[in-house]
Amino acid sequence: xxxxxxxxxxxxxxxxxxxxxxxxxxxxxxxxxxxxxxxxxxxxxxxxxxxxxxxxxxxxxxxxxxxxxxxxxxxxxxxxxxxxxxxxxxxxxxxxxxxxxxxxxxxxxxxxxxxxxxxxxxxxxxxxxxxxxxxxxxxxxxxxxxxxxxxxxxxxxxxxxxxxxxxxxxxxxxxxxxxxxxxxxxxxxxxxxxxxxxxxxxxxxxxxxxxxxxxxxxxxxxxxxxxxxxxxxxxxxxxxxxxxxxxxxxxxxxxxxxxxxxxxxxxxxxxxxxxxxxxxxxxxxxxxxxxxxxxxxxxxxxxxxxxxxxxxxxxxxxxxxxxx
Ligand code: 2E6
Ligand code: F3S
Numbered sequence: 534x535x536x537x538x539x540x541x542x543x544x545x546x547x548x549x550x551x552x553x554x555x556x557x558x559x560x561x562x563x564x565x566x567x568x569x570x571x572x573x574x575x576x577x578x579x580x581x582x583x584x585x586x587x588x589x590x591x592x593x594x595x596x597x598x599x600x601x602x603x604x605x606x607x608x609x610x611x612x613x614x615x616x617x618x619x620x621x622x623x624x625x626x627x628x629x630x631x632x633x634x635x636x637x638x639x640x641x642x643x644x645x646x647x648x649x650x651x652x653x654x655x656x657x658x659x660x661x662x663x664x665x666x667x668x669x670x671x672x673x674x675x676x677x678x679x680x681x682x683x684x685x686x687x688x689x690x691x692x693x694x695x696x697x698x699x700x701x702x703x704x705x706x707x708x709x710x711x712x713x714x715x716x717x718x719x720x721x722x723x724x725x726x727x728x729x730x731x732x733x734x735x736x737x738x739x740x741x742x743x744x745x746x747x748x749x750x751x752x753x754x755x756x757x758x759x760x761x762x763x764x765x766x767x768x769x770x771x772x773x774x775x776x777x778x779x780x781x782x783x784x785x786x787x788x789x790x791x792x793x794x795x796x797x798x799x800x801x802x803x804x805x806x807x808x809x810x811x812x813x814x815x816x817x818x819x820x821x822x823x824x825x826x827x828x829x830x831x832x833x834x835x836x837x838x839x840x841x842x843x844x845x846x847x848x849x850x851x852x853x854x855x856x857x
Contacts, residue, residue, distance in 0.1 A: 550833035555753035555812035561746030562847040563645030567622035586621040589816035590772035623674040626681020669713035697727040715774035758785035761810030768814030775814025795828035
């Protein structure tokens with residue numbers, strides 16, 4: 534059994550630890566874009582720039598932007614009339630830009646374009662008179678934002694297969710469904726299948742709404758988890774896509790821990806661990822991956838191996854308001 538070594542033990546004598554690093558991991562195109570929007574807004578308009586909700590669910594990112602002049606608030610009523618405000622990558626209900634316009638606030642919307650795409654699908658489905666079943670996690674800001682694209686009562690939230698069984702709808706004749714972008718690919722397939730079984734006429738998007746980054750990170754962790762004794766996922770407990778990476782690892786039969794920073798690693802976790810899987814949610818900077826490897830190297834003689842399942846080339850354009 535490999536006991537973790539105290540930091541004064543020379544690393545050369547420490548037991549070997551193979552670290553299997555998933556790729557893709559970490560920042561997606563929507564997160565890159567959202568962070569750049571805040572940085573450019575601060576450069577262009579000067580601090581303070583208000584941000585409604587954490588721009589992405591990561592404390593390190595939020596703290597760095599706060600140091601540059603961003604002020605994070607939860608609601609628009611905390612934003613003064615003369616300050617610019619950025620909406621987070623998760624999207625906002627229609628009532629938020631409406632309120633900003635009423636107050637003549639200058640706002641920049643950092644909603645990920647893939648979340649905005651779901652918003653537009655919701656609008657189209659309502660125009661067709663459909664009642665929408667939305668698969669997502671209650672209380673998550675993206676869910677609040679997407680449900681807030683349609684008039685109250687026209688979208689019903691389900692989280693699980695059991696929720697589908699318990700659905701009571703006034704009219705089952707004209708239904709459609711949409712999903713949150715950061716769900717478990719496998720669990721969602723089961724919920725969609727339950728919907729199609731119960732409501733054979735239900736219509737859905739051609740390609741599911743789970744985004745490319747979420748799917749790719751889940752596929753990548755599936756490649757490393759079965760060979761790992763433990764998987765570490767770097768991400769915030771608020772981060773839906775990061776939480777899903779923990780679940781996916783656990784479904785592969787391996788213990789997995791969500792950590793925000795390297796200092797949260799308990800050396801006792803590494804007892805008996807010869808191969809450690811490592812990945813990061815879409816809102817976790819690569820710097821934190823390096824920090825974790827450096828911390829592990831204080832205790833063990835680390836060998837890194839990256840397993841690439843796919844290459845990502847997605848880039849999203851910045852909003853025009855930042856250049857006009
Ligand atoms: C916006 C939409 C999707 O909690 P969640 O995974 O949704 O969010 P973050 O901030 O952890 O990841 C990026 C993101 C933003 N994902
Ligand atoms: Fe967008 Fe998916 Fe990232 S919805 S913010 S590309 S995790």
